[in-house]
Amino acid sequence: MTGKGGTGKTTVAAALALALASGGKRTLLVEVEGRQGIAQLFETEALPYEERKIAVAHNGGEVHALAIDPERALLDYLQMFYKLGSAGRALKKLGAIDFATTIAPGLRDVLLTGKACEAVRRRDKNEQRVYDAVVMDAPPTGRIARFLGVNEEVAGLAKVGPVHNQAQAVMRVLKSPETAVHLVTLLEEMPVQETIDGVAELRAAGLPVGAALVNMVRPQLLDEDLLDVAESDGPGRRGGTAELGGELAHALARAGLPHADRLVAPLLTQAREHAERVGLEREQRAELAELGLPVYELGLLGEGIELAGLYQLAADLRDQLPPPREAA
Numbered sequence: 306m307t308g309k310g311g312t313g314k315t316t317v318a319a320a321l322a323l324a325l326a327s328g329g330k331r332t333l334l335v336e337v338e339g340r341q342g343i344a345q346l347f348e349t350e351a352l353p354y355e356e357r358k359i360a361v362a363h364n365g366g367e368v369h370a371l372a373i374d375p376e377r378a379l380l381d382y383l384q385m386f387y388k389l390g391s392a393g394r395a396l397k398k399l400g401a402i403d404f405a406t407t408i409a410p411g412l413r414d415v416l417l418t419g420k421a422c423e424a425v426r427r428r429d430k431n432e433q434r435v436y437d438a439v440v441m442d443a444p445p446t447g448r449i450a451r452f453l454g455v456n457e458e459v460a461g462l463a464k465v466g467p468v469h470n471q472a473q474a475v476m477r478v479l480k481s482p483e484t485a486v487h488l489v490t491l492l493e494e495m496p497v498q499e500t501i502d503g504v505a506e507l508r509a510a511g512l513p514v515g516a517a518l519v520n521m522v523r524p525q526l527l528d529e530d531l532l533d534v535a536e537s538d539g540p541g542r543r544g545g546t547a548e549l550g551g552e553l554a555h556a557l558a559r560a561g562l563p564h565a566d567r568l569v570a571p572l573l574t575q576a577r578e579h580a581e582r583v584g585l586e587r588e589q590r591a592e593l594a595e596l597g598l599p600v601y602e603l604g605l606l607g608e609g610i611e612l613a614g615l616y617q618l619a620a621d622l623r624d625q626l627p628p629p630r631e632a633a
């Protein structure tokens with residue numbers, strides 16, 4: 306899950322992990338930016354670098370969560386290839402890990418994607434996949450192609466050997482149809498433009514683009530006729546609003562409101578603003594439609610997202626998702 310910062314990337318990733326877990330499945334929600342956003346969202350204490358069950362989904366099913374710590378991931382990685390043991394702990398004390406991730410900034414990303422891919426491929430003793438889906442709350446749109454593509458660079462640098470093989474294995478997962486990069490957006494110009502640019506970049510990098518997820522969608526409050534009327538108002542444009550104003554005054558008076566006449570002008574202004582917003586949102590929807598991606602919409606929840614709101618978003622998503630593919 307990527308998207309412009311603040312559009313609801315973390316929230317939507319969590320909602321998707323819940324939606325995909327429903328009906329007795331098991332999903333893993335992975336965080337890579339060290340912000341403990343998942344713990345906050347699920348109202349639990351900070352996540353350690355360890356997979357743990359964090360929520361129960363609709364109709365059974367479990368969401369597990371993991372906040373990947375790049376330092377610990379590096380130790381795992383070194384352990385995997387070089388059997389470091391206590392030397393690893395010594396390395397950690399020496400600050401070698403800071404050093405390594407500072408001189409090779411891409412290394413951090415290799416470790417993060419590597420860990421997530423390991424969870425994707427992991428099988429239990431019956432050879433069954435441990436997770437039906439792994440959802441990553443990934444870096445924002447501006448960095449996503451580079452982040453996911455970094456193993457390709459590594460595979461190119463290390464031409465042979467275990468590091469080369471590992472990097473190639475990660476890229477195989479990331480570029481396979483098993484992976485989908487979803488983009489969260491709002492119906493506003495900047496995030497939509499960022500989505501369009503991000504999709505182009507991902508496609509150029511050969512990474513599989515999933516869906517556009519429009520978050521915080523506000524309801525349309527006026528029907529089409531009223532929208533037309535409301536929009537025709539404005540300086541020098543006295544369309545049907547005089548008539549609408551008359552109707553409003555009557556309706557307000559019938560409702561028994563005192564000084565109903567004073568409410569008419571502000572209500573007409575609000576109606577015009579609403580009509581303008583709906584118009585702009587339509588333009589943004591049209592832009593998104595040109596990407597040729599599935600588009601899912603999630604409503605704006607009131608007053609902060611409590612856990613119940615998260616389940617609501619998951620239910621909204623579930624209703625829009627295509628039926629699950631059979632596992633390969």
Ligand SMILES: Nc1ncnc2c1ncn2[C@@H]1O[C@H](COP(=O)(O)OP(=O)(O)O)[C@@H](O)[C@H]1O
Binds near residue numbers: 311314604606
């Ligand atoms: N559908 C929604 N309705 C209302 N508020 C939302 C919705 N989605 C996200 N938010 C709120 O928007 C803010 C940013 O969401 P977050 O998921 O942290 O974004 P990001 O990870 O992209 O920075 C949070 O306060 C979150 O509660």
Ligand SMILES: [Mg+2]
Binds near residue numbers: 314315316342
């Ligand atoms: Mg976030």
